[in-house]
Amino acid sequence: xxxxxxxxxxxxxxxxxxxxxxxxxxxxxxxxxxxxxxxxxxxxxxxxxxxxxxxxxxxxxxxxxxxxxxxxxxxxxxxxxxxxxxxxxxxxxxxxxxxxxxxxxxxxxxxxxxxxxxxxxxxxxxxxxxxxxxxxxxxxxxxxxxxxxxxxxxxxxxxxxxxxxxxxxxxxxxxxxxxxxxxxxxxxxxxxxxxxxxxxxxxxxxxxxxxxxxxxxxxxxxxxxxxxxxxxxxxxxxxxxxxxxxxxxxxxxxxxxxxxxxxxxxxxxxxxxxxxxxx
Ligand code: SF4
Numbered sequence: 001x002x003x004x005x006x007x008x009x010x011x012x013x014x015x016x017x018x019x020x021x022x023x024x025x026x027x028x029x030x031x032x033x034x035x036x037x038x039x040x041x042x043x044x045x046x047x048x049x050x051x052x053x054x055x056x057x058x059x060x061x062x063x064x065x066x067x068x069x070x071x072x073x074x075x076x077x078x079x080x081x082x083x084x085x086x087x088x089x090x091x092x093x094x095x096x097x098x099x100x101x102x103x104x105x106x107x108x109x110x111x112x113x114x115x116x117x118x119x120x121x122x123x124x125x126x127x128x129x130x131x132x133x134x135x136x137x138x139x140x141x142x143x144x145x146x147x148x149x150x151x152x153x154x155x156x157x158x159x160x161x162x163x164x165x166x167x168x169x170x171x172x173x174x175x176x177x178x179x180x181x182x183x184x185x186x187x188x189x190x191x192x193x194x195x196x197x198x199x200x201x202x203x204x205x206x207x208x209x210x211x212x213x214x215x216x217x218x219x220x221x222x223x224x225x226x227x228x229x230x231x232x233x234x235x236x237x238x239x240x241x242x243x244x245x246x247x248x249x250x251x252x253x254x255x256x257x258x259x260x261x262x263x264x265x266x267x268x269x270x271x272x273x274x275x276x277x278x279x
Contacts (some may be wrong), residue, residue, distance in 0.1 A: 012271075015078045015118045022080030023092045024048075024055035027071075029104035037070030047106050055092070064277055072275075073237070075255035076107075077114035083107050087151050106151050111157050113147050116166045119232065119251055122271070123173040128180060136169050170251065173228040175211065176252050182208030182227035190214075200229065202240075236260040 028051065031044035042048055050058045050068070057063075063072045084090065094101035112218055115181035120140040123129050129136065143162060146154075183205045187194070192212040199219040206226050213233040223243040232251035246252065246269060254272055262278045263270075 008226065011121060013078075014082075014106070015114060015121060017076050017078060019056065019060075020079040021085055022055065022076075023084045023094075023103075024051045025080045025083060025104070025107045026091070027051040027057065029107045030074075032070060032262060035070070037068070037073070039067030046256050047099060053094075059124055069259070073255050073259035075115075075253055076111050077118045079110035079114040081086075082114065082147055083110050085146075087154065088150065103149060106154050109159060110147060111155060112163065113143055116143050116163060117147070118253070119170050120166060122251060123170060126173060126177060129173045132169060132172050132176070136173070138218055139166055140167050170232065174212070174232070177228055177248070178208040178210060178230060180208070181248070183225075197251050231256060241266050 003148045024047070027269060028046065029044060032038040032042050034041045040049075041260055047247060048057075052058050052100040059066045059068065063069060075128055084092070084105060087106060087110070088096075088099065088103055091099065093103050095217070117140060120136055120143065123136050124140065143166065146157065146162065149157070149205075186206065186209055186268055187204075188257045189199075190201075190206060190209045190211070192210045192214070194211070194214045196219050197215050197217045200223055201218070202220045204225070206221075206224050209226070209229045211229055211231050214235070215235045216239045218238040218240075219236075220240045221244050224239045224245075226244050226246045227248045229246070229249040231249055234252075234256065236256050237259040239260045241260050243263065243265040245267045247267050252269060252272065257268065257272050258275045262274070264274070264279060266274070267277065268274065
């Protein structure tokens, strides 16, 4: 598959959830527990009681208000429509119950592949990462081909091995980006995987920080300078981002932003939208 075919103009759309063309897979396949994020318990493989017969959510516009903010902070990266329309060729699980459990097992595998594609696509859009664009492109094409495997082969995929390979190039991208703006006086506690739950980081210069996998739950990042920061896998639930500058930050997803709190003064990368609850 050529790069021209793979990285077509619609790829950005293909890596975003398109619930109209999905059989509500995240609302069925995944389990959740009653908590601040979900109003009740649900087992994996059981349809959420808010899922309608047309596979649309009955409370989609009021998820946070109705106690389902966990749903607004979930991102399938387009895996739902890929499994529904490509892997299972438009055959839904309600009318084909014999394939239901298998489809629910394929979905999280596809979600991981699409997440990798999302990050690789982002890395390919970063000018400073141009020296490694050939490798990023090769990696993207490889993962994209995997998403088109049969359901049987998808189920046997060693996803962790592919993730490790992709991660190598994402790390290199991160180093190239963060080297552009790193604050030399960055506090030592601000690093990859840091536990910064509830940390008071208001107004700090955190440019070029490596926040990979950091736990920033309810951290106060108001008015912080977060330009060129790597947010991959960071948990920013309830983090305060009002007035923060995240221009040029990388590997930050819409789901992460949806889980945080900000305001109209928060500067986000252009690919991300200001969540409704920030306005
Ligand atoms: S509340 Fe809506 S979005 Fe969340 S799992 Fe249920 S049907 Fe899906």
